[in-house]
Amino acid sequence: MTGILAARPLPARSKAFDLLLAGGLTMFFGFLSLAQEHWTGVLGLGMLVPLVWRRSRPELVFFGVAAVAVLQWLGGANLMAGNVGLLVALYTISVYGEIRYSRIALGIGGLGVLMATSRYWSTSDWRQQVTMMVALGALVFGVWAFGERRRTRGLYVAQLEERAAQLERDRDREAALAVSNERTRIAREIHDVVAHGLSIMIVQADGGLYAADASPEQAKKALATIGDTGRASLTEMRKMLGLLKQDTQPDLDPNQPRPQPGVSSLPELIDNVRDAGLTVAYEVRGEPRNLPALLGLTAYRIVQEGLTNTLKHAGPGARTSVTLDYGHEMLTVVVTDDGRGAAVAPSTDPGHGLVGMRQRASISGGTVNAGPKAGGGYEVVARLPYNLPGGQQ
Structure with missing residues (x-):
């Protein structure tokens, strides 16, 4: 040798x-x-x-x-x-x-x-x-x-x-991992926006179809809601696709999409769902505080996904409640309904549905539990600590 x-x-x-x-x-x-x-x-x-x-x-x-x-x-x-x-x-x-x-x-x-x-x-x-x-x-x-x-x-x-x-080699692996994580994040964002928007539009389209002959005004209102929801979804999509552009100049476009939504955007989200015909009760407990952008976006998307699942699976006449509980160390988000969603098998497609909510919560250092309630209905509970892992803000 x-x-x-x-x-x-x-x-x-x-x-x-x-x-x-x-x-x-x-x-x-x-x-x-x-x-x-x-x-x-x-x-x-x-x-x-x-x-x-x-x-x-x-x-x-x-x-x-x-x-x-x-x-x-x-x-x-x-x-x-x-x-x-x-x-x-x-x-x-x-x-x-x-x-x-x-x-x-x-x-x-x-x-x-x-x-x-x-x-x-x-x-x-x-x-x-x-x-x-x-x-x-x-x-x-x-x-x-x-x-x-x-x-x-x-x-x-x-x-x-x-x-x-x-x-x-380590740098190349980290770059590949970062690209993979970014693709997963963008896919999750697109799913949340598209699934929520399409769910509302489908519900409104079905309602407008049944009301077209008996109540033209209700049909017009449904069509207006479909248009508003479609425009809002397109705005969200433009915002996410803009992240993929390397030469974005946000100050030059007056129609540039607004910043990422947070808990302050929940009332608007809930109003849109109510316009779709779902009864939603919204409650805030504790003393509201300023949340990091990532934490606020996570809470918003979890509520959005929970309401979307309720629209798709709870059935007609279901009632839903959304609760934000500002605790001492964490924010607890609860989305619950009394419909028949518990009988519907949850999606197992990685990165979507309930799996997507758990991934979001994990990134923020929190957890999500979802499942049937005692006495009927479905419940999603997310616990999100204020102090994000790695000192993120």
Whole structure:
């Protein structure tokens, strides 16, 4: 196995450099070795030619070159110019090889220093021996230490690159999640607006159809309500579709849709439902307070969805009540009716109906409970804390 840096595929430029380096060292130091040691100088070539594969096979090259150096010593040859290949191989394994093999290579280099200097014990003064040993030892250790420093720096750069790549992947995932959440939110808004508006329009159209012959005035009133509801729904739709435009200029359009509705818009919503023929009682308990925009919109949409479900499922003659209870820590929203809606299976389409109400409440840190009442009818209870998660306002 090779080290982390060697594990990367070598570019063609690096391979060409290694080929030129090995060729140049072989041409210069190899022929010097042949001129110095004659036939044993061939071993110098054996320590230089393998450098062509020094980065792709750093351990194999080093141990191969070291084996040739041992043959040189056993053959009685002196130090030659080709021994520079051993230093290049030591540097390469300290940079690109595994750390354990790099340590072993340093030990082999130190042993090589002792073996090289022992060749001259009988022909030189002890001071010269010590000087030669220290010089060769410093050279070997310096080459190895320089390679280790290069390895450490390379690993640090590799870690930075990996961290940057991970941050980029995290950013892409967060962007994709944000897009998905925004699509879900827009789909929920469109459902609330369209379902509520169409429910009122259908009820009014049916009522106007039955009253067309017996009571033309009632039919006209139903048609007027249909028109008003359609225009209000279109206004809401323009507002939501405007969020998708990147070049929106709200100050330039006098017909720009109004801000998102909140609890202050509930009386108007309830009046529209009453015009559709549904009896609705509205009550506010506790001391009203200014709510964050998200919380107010959530309460409004929950009431809107509850009234829409009542229009669709409660049946004729059903009575409905809407209650806002401003408690100490949370706003409680209750929408209840005495119709037959409990017998109708709720929608299971994700992001719509009751599921959509629960999603809205969850975003605001609250909960929604919906189900049949004891004695008949249906009830939706939402509990929305004033302090939104994450400190949202």
